[in-house]
Amino acid sequence: MTRLVVVGNGMAGARLVSEVRARDRHVTVTVFGAETWQPYNRVLLSNVVAGTMTPDQVRLLDPAWYADHSVTALPGVEVTSIDRETQAVITAGGRREPYDVLVLATGSQAVVPRVPGAAGAVAFRTLDDCRTILEAAATARRAVVVGGGLLGVEAARGLAGRGLPVTLLHLAGHLMNRQLDAEAGLVLGETLAGLGVEIRTGVVVEEILGDGVRLIGGETVEADLVVLACGVRPVTGLARDAGLEVARGIVVDDEMRTDDPSIFAIGECAEHDGTVYGLVAPAWEQAAVVADIVTGTDKTSRYRGSRMVTRLKARSVELAAMGETHLTEDDAEVVRFSHRAAGTYRKLVIRDGRLVGAILLGATAAVGNLTQLFDRGGPLPGDRAGLLFPGLSGSAVAESPVRMPDAAKVCQCNNVTKGQIRACWESGARDVEAVAAATRATTGCGGCRDAVEGIVGWLCEQEGVSA
Numbered sequence: 001m002t003r004l005v006v007v008g009n010g011m012a013g014a015r016l017v018s019e020v021r022a023r024d025r026h027v028t029v030t031v032f033g034a035e036t037w038q039p040y041n042r043v044l045l046s047n048v049v050a051g052t053m054t055p056d057q058v059r060l061l062d063p064a065w066y067a068d069h070s071v072t073a074l075p076g077v078e079v080t081s082i083d084r085e086t087q088a089v090i091t092a093g094g095r096r097e098p099y100d101v102l103v104l105a106t107g108s109q110a111v112v113p114r115v116p117g118a119a120g121a122v123a124f125r126t127l128d129d130c131r132t133i134l135e136a137a138a139t140a141r142r143a144v145v146v147g148g149g150l151l152g153v154e155a156a157r158g159l160a161g162r163g164l165p166v167t168l169l170h171l172a173g174h175l176m177n178r179q180l181d182a183e184a185g186l187v188l189g190e191t192l193a194g195l196g197v198e199i200r201t202g203v204v205v206e207e208i209l210g211d212g213v214r215l216i217g218g219e220t221v222e223a224d225l226v227v228l229a230c231g232v233r234p235v236t237g238l239a240r241d242a243g244l245e246v247a248r249g250i251v252v253d254d255e256m257r258t259d260d261p262s263i264f265a266i267g268e269c270a271e272h273d274g275t276v277y278g279l280v281a282p283a284w285e286q287a288a289v290v291a292d293i294v295t296g297t298d299k300t301s302r303y304r305g306s307r308m309v310t311r312l313k314a315r316s317v318e319l320a321a322m323g324e325t326h327l328t329e330d331d332a333e334v335v336r337f338s339h340r341a342a343g344t345y346r347k348l349v350i351r352d353g354r355l356v357g358a359i360l361l362g363a364t365a366a367v368g369n370l371t372q373l374f375d376r377g378g379p380l381p382g383d384r385a386g387l388l389f390p391g392l393s394g395s396a397v398a399e400s401p402v403r404m405p406d407a408a409k410v411c412q413c414n415n416v417t418k419g420q421i422r423a424c425w426e427s428g429a430r431d432v433e434a435v436a437a438a439t440r441a442t443t444g445c446g447g448c449r450d451a452v453e454g455i456v457g458w459l460c461e462q463e464g465v466s467a
């Protein structure tokens with residue numbers, strides 16, 4: 001019987017284990033997790049900070065699931081080394097666990113800037129971090145969030161939503177500079193300012209003090225809670241110490257195998273074809289590939305890379321960005337609509353008649369359709385305005401479930417198409433919960449819930465019409 005050992009019980013590790021059990025009950029599975037919590041949906045932590053979800057609501061698998069599926073899960077147990085010679089992992093407590101196949105799913109850790117006083121601030125990566133932030137927020141009078149990327153924006157919006165005055169400090173000239181062009185960053189900043197977040201861009205933190213943050217230049221921003229959202233770094237120490245090839249992440253091939261054929265790596269710790277992904281959809285796709293291979297269900301299964309779509313989860317701020325958003329008219333065909341007073345910015349980047357990038361800020365009705373066009377890389381309809389404004393009369397493409405092809409991907413995180421939702425409905429699912437239970441659609445970031453609801457509602461209506 002194959003002995004599978006998984007190191008890391010986060011979003012990738014937990015998914016791998018459930019994918020393996022969905023295919024096979026004969027593999028012996030042991031999963032080590034350094035966090036004391038049962039696995040949870042990290043993507044939804046911003047909702048926990050914002051107070052719209054509780055820690056219980058973000059749990060992925062519970063102890064009963066492990067018992068029912070004969071999986072040994074060891075929360076709060078860190079693996080400290082790999083003995084590749086005898087094929088075993090060793091834990092901090094000295095436990096030795098032999099493996100035939102080892103999967104590293106060690107994820108990332110938050111980057112803590114090297115400035116004096118940084119130890120007095122809270123990072124934003126784990127459920128424990130959320131607890132610390134919420135405890136401090138309960139009595140704090142002012143908060144500072146350092147880092148204006150996706151996580152920093154979500155944290156700042158969440159804290160402001162709790163009524164806490166927040167200043168968001170960002171090194172670059174505009175917010176979310178990796179995903180957004182300068183104008184979108186500006187519009188986002190104005191929207192957040194309207195929601196109670198003070199935005200400071202182009203500033204460098206010199207020191208974190210007991211009562212605030214000192215910037216280079218000498219200015220002090222007062223705060224009794226400082227949250228760090230300064231990026232993440234893949235956790236690769238175990239792999240490096242074991243002599244595996246590591247670049248930015250643990251280097252893997254299309255099977256997600258490292259340079260040791262018995263060891264795989266998935267999720268944010270893995271580097272595939274030069275890319276380390278920071279999103280959950282690639283991690284879950286990679287987990288499915290490894291499950292296929294390890295259980296022998298499909299030995300030809302391969303991971304070919306993912307196209308990244310980012311959606312912000314912040315109340316009253318609609319934002320989606322994908323692909324090469326920074327290109328200008330010099331490099332590509334660009335279609336742009338900007339209405340700063342309304343907090344709206346939309347941009348399409350088109351090359352050779354295909355969508356290679358998009359930003360939708362302020363209203364994301366078009367996002368499902370644009371994501372599908374971006375994903376499939378097919379030729380775009382000539383009616384560009386109709387793409388940006390799906391409701392326009394005579395527009396070539398509408399967001400309606402009626403027009404959506406069956407191959408259209410509705411849930412990005414779980415790779416679920418409209419056709420799969422239809423099939424699920426045909427076998428009896430009549431609401432979003434039933435579709436989610438059968439297909440996992442909506443259980444990642446939750447951004448597709450309205451679309452799934454729309455499809456299920458439309459199918460139910462059709463049934464009523466034809467009955």
Ligand SMILES: Cc1cc2nc3c(=O)[nH]c(=O)nc-3n(C[C@H](O)[C@H](O)[C@H](O)COP(=O)(O)OP(=O)(O)OC[C@H]3O[C@@H](n4cnc5c(N)ncnc54)[C@H](O)[C@@H]3O)c2cc1C
Nearest residue numbers: 008010011012033034042078079106107267268278279280
């Ligand atoms: C606040 C927040 C919001 C996010 N929003 C989005 C979003 O909207 N969309 C999106 O796609 N992604 C989002 N992400 C990113 C997403 O959460 C990650 O891509 C995903 O969690 C990666 O899964 P992973 O299993 O690789 O890593 P993780 O989920 O970090 O899990 C790794 C686990 O391995 C454990 N571990 C590490 N080393 C060891 C060891 N030696 N022994 C035992 N255990 C170990 C760690 O403790 C951790 O529990 C967000 C992340 C955060 C923090």
